[in-house]
Amino acid sequence: MIIISPEDYMKKIILLMCIIFILSSLSCKKKTETSIKEITTKSGIEMIFVPEGEFIMGDGSADAPLHKVKISSFYMDKYEVTQKMYKTLDLPNPSHFKGENRPAEMVAWINAAIYCNERSIEEGLTPCYDEKTWECNFEANGYRLPTEAEWEYAAKAGTSGKFFFAPDPKNLKNYAVFSKNSQGKTETAGSKKPNPWGFFDIYGNVAEWCNDFYDKDYYKNSPSRDPRGPKNGNERVIRGGSWNDSEEIVNSTARSKDPSLSDACILRDTIGFRCVRKGD
Amino acid sequence: MKKFFVFLLFPMIMLCLGAEKELDLSNIKYKIVYESYSNNNWDIYIINADGSNKKNITNTPNIHEMYPKVSPNGKKIAFVVDTGEERNRGRDLYLMNIDGSNRRLIAQHGRQPCWSPDGKYIAFTKSESTRRFSLESWSTKGLFFYNMQTGKITEHPETTLEHLYNLCWSPDGQYIIATVLGGMGFKHTNIAIEVKGSSYFELNVTGCRPEFSPRGKYIGWGPSDRQFNIAKIDLSKRPPVADKDKIPFLYVTEGYEVYHLDWSPDGKYIAFSFGPDGEQNVGGMAPGWNICVAEVATGRWKMITFDGNHNKEPDWVP
Numbered sequence: 001m002i003i004i005s006p007e008d009y010m011k012k013i014i015l016l017m018c019i020i021f022i023l024s025s026l027s028c029k030k031k032t033e034t035s036i037k038e039i040t041t042k043s044g045i046e047m048i049f050v051p052e053g054e055f056i057m058g059d060g061s062a063d064a065p066l067h068k069v070k071i072s073s074f075y076m077d078k079y080e081v082t083q084k085m086y087k088t089l090d091l092p093n094p095s096h097f098k099g100e101n102r103p104a105e106m107v108a109w110i111n112a113a114i115y116c117n118e119r120s121i122e123e124g125l126t127p128c129y130d131e132k133t134w135e136c137n138f139e140a141n142g143y144r145l146p147t148e149a150e151w152e153y154a155a156k157a158g159t160s161g162k163f164f165f166a167p168d169p170k171n172l173k174n175y176a177v178f179s180k181n182s183q184g185k186t187e188t189a190g191s192k193k194p195n196p197w198g199f200f201d202i203y204g205n206v207a208e209w210c211n212d213f214y215d216k217d218y219y220k221n222s223p224s225r226d227p228r229g230p231k232n233g234n235e236r237v238i239r240g241g242s243w244n245d246s247e248e249i250v251n252s253t254a255r256s257k258d259p260s261l262s263d264a265c266i267l268r269d270t271i272g273f274r275c276v277r278k279g280d
Numbered sequence: 281m282k283k284f285f286v287f288l289l290f291p292m293i294m295l296c297l298g299a300e301k302e303l304d305l306s307n308i309k310y311k312i313v314y315e316s317y318s319n320n321n322w323d324i325y326i327i328n329a330d331g332s333n334k335k336n337i338t339n340t341p342n343i344h345e346m347y348p349k350v351s352p353n354g355k356k357i358a359f360v361v362d363t364g365e366e367r368n369r370g371r372d373l374y375l376m377n378i379d380g381s382n383r384r385l386i387a388q389h390g391r392q393p394c395w396s397p398d399g400k401y402i403a404f405t406k407s408e409s410t411r412r413f414s415l416e417s418w419s420t421k422g423l424f425f426y427n428m429q430t431g432k433i434t435e436h437p438e439t440t441l442e443h444l445y446n447l448c449w450s451p452d453g454q455y456i457i458a459t460v461l462g463g464m465g466f467k468h469t470n471i472a473i474e475v476k477g478s479s480y481f482e483l484n485v486t487g488c489r490p491e492f493s494p495r496g497k498y499i500g501w502g503p504s505d506r507q508f509n510i511a512k513i514d515l516s517k518r519p520p521v522a523d524k525d526k527i528p529f530l531y532v533t534e535g536y537e538v539y540h541l542d543w544s545p546d547g548k549y550i551a552f553s554f555g556p557d558g559e560q561n562v563g564g565m566a567p568g569w570n571i572c573v574a575e576v577a578t579g580r581w582k583m584i585t586f587d588g589n590h591n592k593e594p595d596w597v598p
Contacts, residue, residue: 089411090409090410090411091409091411091412092408092409092414092416092418092419092443093462094416094418094443094461094462095462096462096466096467098465106461106462106467106468111416114412118411118412131366131367262559263505264416264417264418264461264468264488264561265468265487265488265502265504265505267461267462267468269467
């Protein structure tokens with residue numbers, strides 16, 4: 001007969017609990033990995049499916065207070081929209097730094113929306129943007145710009161804080177083309193490591209247009225489910241920073257804005273975009 | 281140089297002090313043509329420089345006519361015509377008599393016409409995308425020449441030219457100056473292109489839409505959408521415009537814009553578009569915009585249209 005002392009009994013219970021915890025964690029990780037999947041669209045563009053989820057948006061700063069946000073599933077471009085992708089659709093490419101595989105830049109917000117509509121038409125999808133009002137129909141199955149919340153959810157990729165990698169900003173050079181490692185211009189899309197969900201250049205290279213108008217106080221009153229930005233505004237949100245920005249901007253949470261919605265006189269060679277479309 | 285500086289500094293001081301006197305434009309012998317939008321339609325109007333005797337010279341309720349450029353002898357107008365709507369809109373280049381008669385197509389997909397100083401050619405660009413229409417002025421490909429005598433079109437020897445807009449032929453016939461956006465390695469600047477050669481170079485003026493004075497000694501341009509500058513220009517020098525020669529000529533307060541500067545044939549006046557923040561591109565909506573005339577010597581200016589019907593792109597009739 002084996003006699004177990006109370007001390008051993010406790011040890012075994014603790015061991016069992018540890019095993020259950022580890023298995024449970026592995027199970028969760030596996031679930032996330034299988035949920036994040038890559039697809040190739042009809043026009044040959046690689047996108048990543050981002051499942052519905054919840055995350056803490058913001059970084060606790062004045063214009064980005066921490067708050068919980070639920071996001072519906074969506075697809076997002078694996079890379080920033082390149083000049084080759086522009087050329088495929090026979091759209092005027094305004095980029096300063098020419099190169100088929102470099103991201104498109106000098107793109108006014110309206111022209112980014114036009115690209116989304118044309119890509120939708122090309123694939124037989126319903127365009128999201130009304131080209132008279134530039135209002136976005138989120139129910140349409142076509143392409144659009146990400147909401148600010150979708151962008152941050154994808155950038156954080158299940159992590160929290162400013163950077164999706166270890167908190168040492170020195171690691172940024174491995175993941176982003178930014179002011180400290182760029183040659184004063186953009187680089188080929190995907191030249192650095194991707195984030196945990198597989199998005200390349202989510203930090204740096206070109207800052208990315210979002211669909212939302214910018215309001216510094218928006219987070220204070222935004223809905224907790226699929227926030228879509230203020231109704232009106234003069235500037236749209238840009239995220240992720242560019243080849244010309246420092247780590248203060250090139251991260252998951254820094255909020256920026258730009259007024260170059262349609263005026264060619266103020267276009268910037270630091271701004272591009274990537275597209276999303278709603279999940280199945 | 282000192283004289284030139286004082287010549288331009290004076291109007292600036294006058295503007296700043298608000299010491300404007302009513303500008304009398306009634307003695308100007310030239311007329312002005314411009315594009316205007318009403319009843320969902322763009323037409324081309326002709327008007328006296330003092331704002332009197334306005335007349336619609338196209339008068340086509342179902343066709344959009346815009347961007348009028350008058351020939352050096354004052355008898356013809358090159359202009360663009362838009363048909364269709366939204367992404368299926370198309371833009372072509374036409375020619376007509378100054379009274380609106382005898383219109384004819386001269387170049388499909390043609391845009392941004394400008395006349396050679398001898399009136400024998402019309403330079404123009406073409407729409408870049410065949411997939412869908414773009415209102416963007418810079419959305420152009422190539423530089424072409426329409427021969428008025430033969431009706432033939434030839435392309436400039438440098439076939440990589442792209443994203444040019446606001447073409448302006450130098451009075452000596454040697455160059456065409458233009459703004460370029462995201463083309464030939466440029467971000468957004470103003471360049472001069474040899475008409476018969478293949479070289480091009482920067483003017484050293486930032487902003488857009490450069491225009492030669494009638495004798496080609498000066499240019500005017502918009503360093504921002506609220507200001508015009510004027511400078512001496514010498515295309516035989518590098519850079520053609522020296523920083524010290526750049527003089528602010530006219531500016532408006534935030535919330536308003538000035539665009540489409542054009543020198544009068546005698547060089548004494550500048551016509552331009554003015555209005556609240558709007559769309560300056562050809563055919564773009566700009567409610568509240570009107571045509572204005574400024575006196576170069578004094579900087580005084582006044583509106584000559586008041587209907588605010590998206591009035592833009594004035595061009596003097598020699």
